[in-house]
Amino acid sequence: MISEGIPADRGARSLAGAFAAIDAMAETAVEDLRKMVAVDTSFPPGAGYDAFADVMEQLASPLALNCERVIVPEELWRAPGSHGSRTNLVARRRSGKPVLGLYFHVDTVPPAPGWATDPLQLGRDGNRLIGLGAADMKGSIAAALLALRGAQQTGLPLAYDPMLLLCTDEEAGLYPGVRYLAEQGRLEGHILNFNGSAMPRIWAGCFGLFTLTVRVHGKPAHAGEQRRSGANAIEAALPILNALAALKPVIAQRTSALPPPPQAAGPLAGSLDISAIHGGQCGGQIPSLVEILVCRRYAPEEDFATARREIEAAIQRAADVLDVEIILTGHLMPTSDPGGPHWPRWQQALSAGFGYAAEDFARWGASGCSDFGWVQQATGVQEVLLTGLGKPDSRIHAPGESTTLADIVALAKSVLAYLAAEFRPELSPEAITPEKDFA
Structure with missing residues (x-):
C-alpha cells in the first residue's frame, strides 16, 4: 500500500493524501482534455501549434510553471504539405532539484474517414473519452497536469523539478521539435516519454x-x-x-x-x-x-x-x-535500448498508479516509432522512460480514438508517485532524501 510507512501526522501532504486529491479532482482532467482536443494540431499540415501553445500556457501557469516558446526554424522542417509555425512549449519549475522532463508530442494524425462524432469535440460514453488525440497523446498531458495539480493542492514535496516538453511533428515529421530541443542543449535531467502504453511494459526500443x-x-x-x-x-x-x-x-x-x-x-x-x-x-x-x-x-x-x-x-x-x-x-530514427538506472523506480510508480504486480511486467519493443532516436543521438543519453495511455482498444490513429478517465487518473498517480520525494527513495540514482519536516 502507498500509505505504508508514512507517519499519520503528514496528513494530506503525504502521497496518499495527494492520491485522494487526484481522485477528487478527476473531472478537471476531462475539461483540460476537452480544451486540448478542440485545437486541431493534425500533422500534416501542423498549422495549429500556436493555438495549442495558447491553451497550454493557460493550463500551466496556475501550476507555477514558467512557459517558454521555442520555435523550430522553417528551413529545418519545410516539406510538401506542411505549413504553420513549429511552436514548442517548455513549461518548467526551477527550485534547484534534479529535473524530470515530461515529454509529449502535441500533434495528431489527421482524422481518418469514418468518425461517427466530431473528432475535435470530446465525446463521453460512460468512463470512455472519445476524440482525436484522446489517447495519443493529449490525454497523457491531462494526466500530467492532474498529477501536478494534486501535488500543488496538498503541498506534496517533490524530488524533481518537472519540465513539460510539449513538442511538434512527431507524427512522421522531418524535424521533430524534441530533436531541435536536444540539439540546442535544452534538455535536462532524464525524461519520461508519454508516447507509449498504459500497460506493464519495460520499453526495449522501437x-x-x-x-x-x-x-x-x-x-x-x-x-x-x-x-x-x-x-x-x-x-x-x-x-x-x-x-x-x-x-x-x-x-x-x-x-x-x-x-x-x-x-x-x-x-x-x-x-x-x-x-x-x-x-x-x-x-x-x-x-x-x-x-x-x-x-x-x-x-x-x-x-x-x-x-x-x-x-x-x-x-x-x-x-x-x-x-x-x-x-x-x-x-x-530507431530508438535503441532505452534502459537505465531510473527504470526500477518508474516500474514501481506504474504499479502504484495502475495496480500492476511485478510479474505483470514484460520487456518489449515496437514497430511503431518515436522521435527519441534523435534525442539519443544528440545528447548521448540512452535512457528514456516510457509510459502513456495506449491500449489495444484505444483505436489510436483510427475513427473513435479514445481513452478512459480511469486510465488518466491511474497515469496521474503514477507520475505523481515518481515525482514525490517520499516514494521509494532507495531506488533513485539521485539519492533522494525524503523531507522529514512538512511544516
Whole structure:
C-alpha cells in the first residue's frame, strides 16, 4: 500500500493524501482534455501549434510553471504539405532539484474517414473519452497536469523539478521539435516519454520511420486531346505503384531481434506502405501531377541510407523516362535500448498508479516509432522512460480514438508517485532524501 510507512501526522501532504486529491479532482482532467482536443494540431499540415501553445500556457501557469516558446526554424522542417509555425512549449519549475522532463508530442494524425462524432469535440460514453488525440497523446498531458495539480493542492514535496516538453511533428515529421530541443542543449535531467502504453511494459526500443513523397509529372491537356498533347500522370504512375507493391513483401521478410509485444503473432518486421495518393481534378482534364506518399518502417538493425536507396532505385527503374521527383518528407530514427538506472523506480510508480504486480511486467519493443532516436543521438543519453495511455482498444490513429478517465487518473498517480520525494527513495540514482519536516 502507498500509505505504508508514512507517519499519520503528514496528513494530506503525504502521497496518499495527494492520491485522494487526484481522485477528487478527476473531472478537471476531462475539461483540460476537452480544451486540448478542440485545437486541431493534425500533422500534416501542423498549422495549429500556436493555438495549442495558447491553451497550454493557460493550463500551466496556475501550476507555477514558467512557459517558454521555442520555435523550430522553417528551413529545418519545410516539406510538401506542411505549413504553420513549429511552436514548442517548455513549461518548467526551477527550485534547484534534479529535473524530470515530461515529454509529449502535441500533434495528431489527421482524422481518418469514418468518425461517427466530431473528432475535435470530446465525446463521453460512460468512463470512455472519445476524440482525436484522446489517447495519443493529449490525454497523457491531462494526466500530467492532474498529477501536478494534486501535488500543488496538498503541498506534496517533490524530488524533481518537472519540465513539460510539449513538442511538434512527431507524427512522421522531418524535424521533430524534441530533436531541435536536444540539439540546442535544452534538455535536462532524464525524461519520461508519454508516447507509449498504459500497460506493464519495460520499453526495449522501437523501429525507425521515413516517408517519401513521389511526384510524377505529366502534361495537362483537354481530355479529348490527350493523344496529341497530353500525358496522364496518374496512368504514368501505375508502374511505380506496381514496383512498390512488389517490394513490399520483400521488406516484410526482414525481421528484428527487438522483442515483440505480448500480443504480436510473430517477430517485428520492416514494412513498406503506400499511404496516400493525390492527383487529378476533373473528368475533362488530363492530370498533370500525381503525388504518392510512401512510408517505410525500418528495424534498428537496418541502415536508413540503404533502405532509402532501395526504394528510390525501385521507383527510378519503374519510372524509366518519366519526370519524377522523390522528396524526403519525414524521418524518425530507431530508438535503441532505452534502459537505465531510473527504470526500477518508474516500474514501481506504474504499479502504484495502475495496480500492476511485478510479474505483470514484460520487456518489449515496437514497430511503431518515436522521435527519441534523435534525442539519443544528440545528447548521448540512452535512457528514456516510457509510459502513456495506449491500449489495444484505444483505436489510436483510427475513427473513435479514445481513452478512459480511469486510465488518466491511474497515469496521474503514477507520475505523481515518481515525482514525490517520499516514494521509494532507495531506488533513485539521485539519492533522494525524503523531507522529514512538512511544516
